[in-house]
Amino acid sequence: MNYKAAFILFIAAIVMFGCSKKDSELNEAYISGKVTVDENLDSTGDYSGIQLMVSFQTSEDEARDTLFHAVTDVDGNFSGTAQFENRDLYPIIVSRNQNTFGILNVVFADGDSISIQAELPNVDQTAEISSKENDVFKIYERVERNFNRVAQYINAGALSEDSVLVELRNWSNLYWDLYNEHKNTFAAELAGNMSITLLSGWNDSLMVERAESLIGAQSSLRSNGRSVLVDYYAETEGLDRAISFLNRVENLSTERNAIMTTQMDKIEILYDSSRTSEAAAQLDQFQEQFKDVPLAMEWAENISYDIEFLAPGSPFPDFSFVTITGDSVTTNSLEGVPYIIEITRFDNPLYQRQYDRTVAIYQIYSNFGLDIITVPVATNPVMFEAFFEERDMFWKVVRPDSFDAEELIERFNITRVPTRFLVNSDGQIIRRYIGEEYQEVVRGLQNITSSN
Known part of the structure; x- marks a missing residue:
């Protein structure tokens, strides 16, 4: 049912950069630090001219927009303010003399002060990133890496069914503990949604309980969290109940991107359920509401083709x-x-x-x-x-x-x-x-x- 799986990178781009606000409404994070150069690469001790930048381009026809840009002085020090709409993970490109030396994934959150230390040329290996948000995100990444190792064993069939359920319960609880210990952070939001995702299909009552807790605390669910709840309600109570759930999440959402991706979910579930006329009507409204978002319009164009030619119940094209x-x-x-x-x-x-x-x-x-x-x-x-x-x-x-x-x-x-x-x-x-x-x-x- 989750058509958005086909657009995972695209959706991530929308979540980060999809909609614009006036500068006065943007969130801000202060970023400072020091970037030096390995003496084997440059023995002059002059570390000036190293650029750190976050920029994006929503389409080929539009100019690039910059969320953050700073240049090091002779000692390698830099500082600046990032302006952005959503708390999220952003890629900082580190370059010098038009050569890119690395990309650092950094959490931007309103009011956070971020410290970055790194050395060229091995930026990714030497980088030390610290702030309230990014320190918690490191904990989340560590849990994620360990879980992925277990997931590989599960996918390979190396564990019995009983052992799989034990592992899923333990890891769901670990993610939930991380959420409770670091509430109101980006990493906690990821962890909470991951916890409920791991409960899907075998402990649905706890999944719903934790999902309701997340919705109550942050008035939203991320895409993976919404997806398992939509599947659950569609299977147990029918499509209208699933749509009702998405309407509720959309009405609670305060961020435009969250509203946008929730509407995508609704269009997709209607499309998958052969309610193509309703999906088309919702898509028309979506295109009008988000016509200023080029990436959203690309998504709309793709699913519009699917609704017209590849919807369930349609004849399969000749081949x-x-x-x-x-x-x-x-x-x-x-x-x-x-x-x-x-x-x-x-x-x-x-x-x-x-x-x-x-x-x-x-x-x-x-x-x-x-x-x-x-x-x-x-x-x-x-x-x-x-x-x-x-x-x-x-x-x-x-x-x-x-x-x-x-x-x-x-x-x-x-x-x-x-x-x-x-x-x-x-x-x-x-x-x-x-x-x-x-x-x-x-x-x-x-x-x-x-x-x-």
Whole structure:
């Protein structure tokens, strides 16, 4: 359901830079510190001219805007004030003589005083960033790194189901403890949302309880927190309850970006639920309200195409491919057959991790007539052979050089791989799955089993 997964980098850009305010309404953070140069690179002891900058450009046609800019003096000292709309993580580019030496991710929060110490050329390795917000963010990063190690074991199937639940409970509690110990910080906001996300699907009552606590404390939820609550309400109480929840979150929100991303969620859930006329009406309002945000308009243009041509219930666009075995596969040849058509790269790590699951799905649902067609983009013979060296080929795989990849990407509006479409035996789209959303494909396949 979460179409925004396809635009994760894009949404991050919107959250940081999407909307403008008058300078008098902007938040401010004071930044100072010292940047020196390794004597092996420059033995003069003159550290002047090192630039630290945060800037962005919302579109090719617009001038760059600068949130922060400072230049070091001969001793390497610098200071300045960053002006920004939202408390968030911002990239500070460190450069000298038009050479970029590193990018430092720094939390900007209103009223915070940030100290930065670093040395060229290894800026990323030598940087020391300190402030109330950034010190807490370091704690969050440490927890995040440790959790990611555990998540790798979980994803690899190295833990039993009982052990997985124990780990999820422990890590959810660790994130929640971090939230409670450092409330009203950016890191606490991230931790609180991560805590409720880890509870989804196995302790929904605690998930809802913690979500309500977050909403009460900060009048908002981040995208990942909203997503699991929307899924929960849609599954347990229906789509209208999920929409009602999003309306509530939107009404409580005070930041324009939060309102904007919540409206995106509403449009997406309506689109995914085949309520395309409502999704189109909401999209019209969205485009009028945020017409001054170029990146939001890009998102609107993409989903507008999906609503018109790729919405659930719509006929899947005609296609004609040649498989590895030389056979032809077309929409006509698949008439009366349910199928998954997947567009991917064979060197994509996510697709590689999902492959065994795809095999299991195929082996189960081929009994109900399901077929799978894999369309590999940006794939050469070496990559193809390497992928199938230790894997069996169970279903139809399109010959990589037999189609126009750019035309395919544009026609199917592919923004991220792997992207999959589940199509029923009448040739109608049941659902599109982008990236990690593939874990929800079994729900869509239940339509096939029930109809048969």
